[in-house]
Amino acid sequence: MIHELKEIINQAIINQQKGLKNVLATVVFLEGSSYRKPGVRMLISEDLQSVGAVSGGCVEKEIIHRSKSVFSDNKPKVITYDGRYRLGCEGILYILIEPFLIADNFLNSFSEANLKREIIKIESHFTKADEVFGHFGSLVTFNNHQQFKFSDSFNVRLKDSLDVFTQILQPSFRLIIIGGEHDAVKLCKIASNLGWEIDVVTSAKDSKQLSDFPGANSVIGDSPESIRFSSIEKNTAIVIMNHSYVQDLKYVIKLAEYQPKYIGILGAPNRRERLFNELFNFIPDISDEFLDKIYTPAGLHIGAQTPEEISVSIIAEILSVIKEKEPFSLRKLTGKIHP
The missing domain is CATH 3.40.50.720 (NAD(P)-binding Rossmann-like Domain)
Incomplete structure (x- = not known):
């Protein structure tokens, strides 16, 4: 899924150049079954346009709607989407919505890792609840041990009491x-x-x-x-x-x-x-x-x-x-x- 993250980062940079804020929605946990699995992401810009998908298209509108508070107060949150009564997926998605800012030093490290075909680790810290705010966020680690946060609002020192979803992104096939x-x-x-x-x-x-x-x-x-x-x-x-x-x-x-x-x-x-x-x-x-x-x-x-x-x-x-x-x-x- 590294190619999906590449597309998200490229669009986030374009949005930033336009002066638009971005938030990132990540499926971090799943109860039951779903069309797509934890680790899928979508980018939402301040004008409520999006790139990427976390389902077959049925969940995205609600995520966009519920992301508005993150734009207004810059506070990450976790939401759930229960597909048992609205979809054929029979599962509950836990979705982390966090501010998303691409810094130059992160972009340089990300580009270098892709050029060298290295793995990238992403740890998303959250809690299993619906419409809950907290010290949530994602931490990216590269092979050279450099680490970056997706958002300045994420306090890494407070992550130990949270659930964590770890994803290892392999180089593009x-x-x-x-x-x-x-x-x-x-x-x-x-x-x-x-x-x-x-x-x-x-x-x-x-x-x-x-x-x-x-x-x-x-x-x-x-x-x-x-x-x-x-x-x-x-x-x-x-x-x-x-x-x-x-x-x-x-x-x-x-x-x-x-x-x-x-x-x-x-x-x-x-x-x-x-x-x-x-x-x-x-x-x-x-x-x-x-x-x-x-x-x-x-x-x-x-x-x-x-x-x-x-x-x-x-x-x-x-x-x-x-x-x-x-x-x-x-x-x-x-x-x-x-x-």
Whole structure:
């Protein structure tokens, strides 16, 4: 959910430049079930405009209405929203509403942490009650142990008597797309809606511009012989879509040095055995663990035909891999969706 916090911070800065105050609403506790879980946030500006969501859209209007007192007296508070009688969620949300001010030193540390792909810890201090005011607030801790408050009104020394919700925000999930054709553009555009950090590698002979890939973080022209990957970790997926078996093979050989979570390759099913055989020829000691990360043809079997549909099937497969879920229709589920 780091991408949601990025959007909130970016909008908060814009609001501050306009002279508008901001408050932040965070779901800090849940009794029962809800559409979204603790840790989701929404930003409300003094003109009562909002960014982000804490539910499917049913709770937000009430939160905006009940945030007005925080603007007027600068006192954080906790409210509840009982969905058992108004929603199909059967749960009670506890929501912390606090003043939200972005200082330059916090923004610098936040930007640096994202650039270095570091985790960020947020501790929100509250009490389980409705429409209650107190010394509530959130404390952000970075890897270098720097700490920042979202609001000057939060007295850290009085936090020990309160409940605390702790959230560890992982770096944005990273998607590397190797390919520069029309289908790669579609995959980039759709994946960007998930808040993924997307880097695109096109052919050195036909390199593209960043403007060609809406939502991309970077676009470079390179080759499997010269490329040097960085920051490939367990929360990284790679989709190879060169439409060239030779180029695909070269990139997979190069990637054998790394440990991405997922490697998807476009192509017909009958290419898979050939690809694996040639990998053994070039890398005799290649591990089964690495081979298990290769998904070819990439995507779930949902009948996808168009580039957009194929992109959806690939993204769905990546999600199933990183979430460690075997895909099936939710209508077959008898228990809770999320344990």
